[in-house]
Structure formats: C-alpha cells, structure tokens
Amino acid sequence: MNLYIDFGGTHFRYQLNDSKIKTLNSDNIDLKKFLDEMIQKHSDISYIGISFAGIVQNGKIISSPNTNTQNFAVKKYIKETYNIPLAIDNDLNCAALAEHNALQVSSLAVFYIGTGFGSAFIDNNRLIKGANNKSGEIGHIPFKKSPFKCGCGREDCLELYVSGNAIENWCDYFNIESKYRRLDLLESFDDYKAKIIIENFYHGLEYAFHSSLNLFDFNNLVLGGSVGKNENIKSFLEEQFTKSAFQRESLNITLSQLQEGSLQGSKLLYTKN
Numbered sequence: 001m002n003l004y005i006d007f008g009g010t011h012f013r014y015q016l017n018d019s020k021i022k023t024l025n026s027d028n029i030d031l032k033k034f035l036d037e038m039i040q041k042h043s044d045i046s047y048i049g050i051s052f053a054g055i056v057q058n059g060k061i062i063s064s065p066n067t068n069t070q071n072f073a074v075k076k077y078i079k080e081t082y083n084i085p086l087a088i089d090n091d092l093n094c095a096a097l098a099e100h101n102a103l104q105v106s107s108l109a110v111f112y113i114g115t116g117f118g119s120a121f122i123d124n125n126r127l128i129k130g131a132n133n134k135s136g137e138i139g140h141i142p143f144k145k146s147p148f149k150c151g152c153g154r155e156d157c158l159e160l161y162v163s164g165n166a167i168e169n170w171c172d173y174f175n176i177e178s179k180y181r182r183l184d185l186l187e188s189f190d191d192y193k194a195k196i197i198i199e200n201f202y203h204g205l206e207y208a209f210h211s212s213l214n215l216f217d218f219n220n221l222v223l224g225g226s227v228g229k230n231e232n233i234k235s236f237l238e239e240q241f242t243k244s245a246f247q248r249e250s251l252n253i254t255l256s257q258l259q260e261g262s263l264q265g266s267k268l269l270y271t272k273n
C-alpha cells in the first residue's frame, strides 16, 4: 500500500492508495509521530510520497516558513527505521510533476498564486532543480523594498507584491476595508490606494513572467492557486507574451484543471525523481 501526503502551510492531506483524501490542520501535525503511527497501523505500507511546503534537499526537510517541521532527515529516518522507500519534494515541484503528467508536454512553467507565489519549471520533461533544489523560486527574486518581511527573511521579494498575503498586507497597510480585499474587488474600487496595490501586483506579475520566460524559455504555462487561477491574469499574461523580448513560437497559457495538484504530484515522485 502507498501513503501519499501533502503537507501544506494550512492543510495536511493524506491518502492511502486511491482511498478518500483525509484533511487535517497542519498546525497540529508532528510529521515523525504521524509517520510512526501510520506505519504501525498499516503494516503493508510499501512506499511513501510527500509534497512539502518548504525547503527540501536530498530527502531532508530543511525549513519551512509556515510549518514548524525543520531539520528532519525524513527519508533516512523511514529507510533506517522501517526499510520503506520514501520520496519527498517541495509542493510546487510536485504540482509541476502533476501538471506535466496531465498535459503531456515537454516544457512547462507553473505559477501557483495563492497565499504566496509558488513556481516551478520543467524543461525537456525534467524538473529544473538546481544544485540545492531551490531553483525557480520566482516569488523570492528581489523586486522592490516593502514594509513587510517575507517568510524567506528578505523585505523586497516579489511575493510581497504578488500573492494573496500581499493583498491582505497592503490592504492593512492602507486601511482598506475588508470587503474590498480581493484582486477583482480592488480593481473596481475607485480609490488611489487600491490603484497602487493593483498597479504593483500587475507590475510584479509582469516582472515575474518576463524574468521566467527569459530564464527558462517554456511554451506552456499553468496558472493555479486561489488568486492565480483567474481568466484576467491569463489574458494579462497573453498580452505580455506579445511583448516578450525575443520572437517566440507560441505560449499556451491554461488554468489548472487539477484537484490537489501537489498531492497528485507526490504519487509521481518515486518514478520521476
């Protein structure tokens, strides 16, 4: 039996083979304890795949801005204690594997804009991982100084302008009423502070898009997340593509069709990694 886990900043989801997905609150999860209990309860677990919202390197969880799990060599622990193979990667790499599997294209970028701005890239059917598995973190490239601190420690990350959290933080900063705190509502709100938030959001998105395109030269882009899975953002980026630096054949921009993309991706880690 296979155990699949998606350990997000808010929700912890898990699934045994194709059974019903169970959802827990991430705040209450001690990953080591959870795995110990699951393996004791289900002695036939023969593979574990984990999607994790944080920095993962060589089977080890390094850190995470939103969960309290860090410095845990989970792959080594499970192998040495139970002799069960385990594969783990960050949630956006997992989402990219799932989108890649669904679309069957060789070149792909994934922008998931929800609480944060997550991104991952596939070239020639392989994830671009870098030397430390930290490649493609477009949300954390320096954009411009902000009054806020990013989960990574910097104060100028793109994610501080282009994300659900950014919209919340900037609305707080400008004292904008909670009923306007959504991208489309801010757009229709006739207020100069709302206009600043929107302008920064789209300027940051434009910056993210052109930077990514020049770095990775993809011809498919999937938009996901509560903020990013949006026809207006798709149209905006299609327009941006016509202004890209070099003439490129075409770019197919789609909204994600997957349910639980990161969890789906955890099922592909063993074969694809």
Ligand SMILES: [Zn+2]
Pocket: 139, 140, 150, 151, 152, 153, 154, 157, 159
């Ligand atoms: Zn950052």
